[in-house]
Amino acid sequence: MLTLPTDDVRLEPYRLTGTPLVPRAPRVALTRTAFAAAHVVSDPLRDRTPWDGRPAVDWEATLHFRASLWDQGLGLAEAMDTAQRGMGVDWTTARELIERTLGAARAHPMRPRVACGAGTDHVPPATLTTADRIAAAYLEQAEAIEAAGGQLILMASRAFPAIGAGPETYRQVYRRLIDGAAAPVILHWLGEMFDPALAGYWGTTDVAAASDVVLGLIAENPGKVDGIKISLLDRAHEEAFRARLPAGVRLYTGDDFNYADLIAGNGAQHSHALLGIFAAIAPAAAQALEALAQGDMARYHALLAPTVPLSREIFRAPTRFYKAGIAFLAWLNGHQTHFVMPAGFQSTRGIVHYAEVFRLADRAGLLTRPDLAEARMRALLMVYGVEQE
Numbered sequence: 025m026l027t028l029p030t031d032d033v034r035l036e037p038y039r040l041t042g043t044p045l046v047p048r049a050p051r052v053a054l055t056r057t058a059f060a061a062a063h064v065v066s067d068p069l070r071d072r073t074p075w076d077g078r079p080a081v082d083w084e085a086t087l088h089f090r091a092s093l094w095d096q097g098l099g100l101a102e103a104m105d106t107a108q109r110g111m112g113v114d115w116t117t118a119r120e121l122i123e124r125t126l127g128a129a130r131a132h133p134m135r136p137r138v139a140c141g142a143g144t145d146h147v148p149p150a151t152l153t154t155a156d157r158i159a160a161a162y163l164e165q166a167e168a169i170e171a172a173g174g175q176l177i178l179m180a181s182r183a184f185p186a187i188g189a190g191p192e193t194y195r196q197v198y199r200r201l202i203d204g205a206a207a208p209v210i211l212h213w214l215g216e217m218f219d220p221a222l223a224g225y226w227g228t229t230d231v232a233a234a235s236d237v238v239l240g241l242i243a244e245n246p247g248k249v250d251g252i253k254i255s256l257l258d259r260a261h262e263e264a265f266r267a268r269l270p271a272g273v274r275l276y277t278g279d280d281f282n283y284a285d286l287i288a289g290n291g292a293q294h295s296h297a298l299l300g301i302f303a304a305i306a307p308a309a310a311q312a313l314e315a316l317a318q319g320d321m322a323r324y325h326a327l328l329a330p331t332v333p334l335s336r337e338i339f340r341a342p343t344r345f346y347k348a349g350i351a352f353l354a355w356l357n358g359h360q361t362h363f364v365m366p367a368g369f370q371s372t373r374g375i376v377h378y379a380e381v382f383r384l385a386d387r388a389g390l391l392t393r394p395d396l397a398e399a400r401m402r403a404l405l406m407v408y409g410v411e412q413e
Contacts, residue, residue, distance in 0.1 A: 030376070046392070047392060050314040052314060052318060055313075058097075058309065059100060060309070061303060063108070063303065064086055064108060078117055090129075093136075094129070098309065099139070100136060103140050106350060107141075109141060114145070116146070119165075123172045139176070143180075144183050153187055177209070178201055180225055184225065191227035194226055199245075202248045211251070213238065215257065220344075246270040246273050259279060263293070277299065281339065283297060283335070284329065300347070304335075304338065304354075305334065305335070307392065337377070348370050352373075352378055356397040
C-alpha cells in the first residue's frame with residue numbers, strides 16, 4: 025500500500041491492482057512497421073556537472089534497454105527527441121550512441137531495424153544562416169550515420185524557423201538530402217508542442233499550406249522517401265495527409281494521443297508507428313501489433329486502450345517534458361538503477377505527475393515487476409516529503 029498525492033493536493037491510499045503483461049517476442053510477423061524512440065540512461069556517479077558539458081552515459085543500461093525493445097519485435101528510432109537531442113544530449117554523444125546501437129543491433133538475433141536521427145545540432149545556430157550551411161550541417165551527420173550502417177531520419181531542425189525560412193529554402197535543403205541519401209529516408213515533422221522553436225516548420229504557420237509543401241517534396245522523388253513521421257497530435261490532419269501520400273510511402277504516426285486508432289486504420293489506409301510512448305508501453309504495443317496481425321481487433325484494442333490515458337498523461341503540456349515519463353517507467357521496471365537523466369531532466373515533472381503515471385501504468389498492466397515498482401515509488405515519494413506507512 026502506498027500513499028499517493030492527487031492533483032487536488034490530497035493524499036490517498038493506493039494499492040496495485042493491475043495484471044502485469046509479460047514481455048515476449050511476437051509469435052507472428054507484424055503487419056505494421058513499428059519504431060520505438062528510446063531514451064538515454066545517465067551514469068549519475070560520473071556526471072559531475074549535469075547542466076553543463078557532455079552527459080555521462082551508462083552505456084550498458086542504455087543498450088540493454090534497446091535490446092529489451094528488440095526482444096519484443098520492435099524497431100528502434102535512435103538519437104531522436106526522446107533521447108534528449110538538443111535538450112541534454114549533444115551530437116558527439118548521439119553519434120557514439122548511434123554507433124554503439126547499430127553494433128548491438130547487428131549482433132541481435134532478431135536483426136532489428138534501426139533508423140537514426142540526423143540534424144544540425146552540432147553547429148552553432150548563429151552560423152546556420154543559409155540553405156547551403158543548413159544542408160552542410162545535415163550532411164555531416166547523415167554521412168556519419170550512413171557510414172555506421174543506419175537508415176536516415178531527417179530530423180526537424182530549429183535552424184529553419186530561426187532564419188524565417190520560406191518553403192523554397194526547405195525545398196533546396198531537403199532535395200539535396202533526400203536525393204543524395206544512400207537509401208530511402210524518413211522525414212520528420214515535429215510540432216511546436218514538442219519543441220516551440222519549430223513553430224512555422226515548412227515555411228508557414230498554416231498547417232494545410234505546410235502539408236502541401238512537404239507533400240510536394242515527397243512527390244518529386246517518392247522512391248527515396250520511406251515515409252514521414254508526423255507529430256502534430258491531430259488525428260484528422262494525419263488521416264487526411266496519409267490519404268494524399270504516394271503509393272509505397274508510409275505515414276509513421278508520432279501522435280502519442282491517437283496512435284491506437286491511427287495504426288488500426290480506417291479500412292482504406294493505416295499508419296505505421298514511430299513513437300516515444302512505445303518505449304514505455306512496449307509489452308502492450310508489441311502484443312497489440314501481434315493481435316492486429318492475427319486479425320484480432322478486440323484484443324488489439326483491449327491491450328492499447330488502457331495505454332492511451334497513460335500516454336496522454338506522459339505527453340501532457342508542456343509536451344516537450346515527456347521524456348521524463350519514459351525514463352521514470354524504465355526505472356520502475358528495473359531497466360536502470362536510478363531515476364536520473366541527462367541535464368537533470370527528471371526535474372521537469374513533479375511528484376503529482378509521477379504518481380498519476382504510476383497509477384495509469386499499473387492499470388495498463390505495464391508495471392512488469394510490481395514489487396520493485398512499488399518499492400521504488402515509495403522511495404521517490406519519501407524524497408518529495410510524502411511519508412509512507
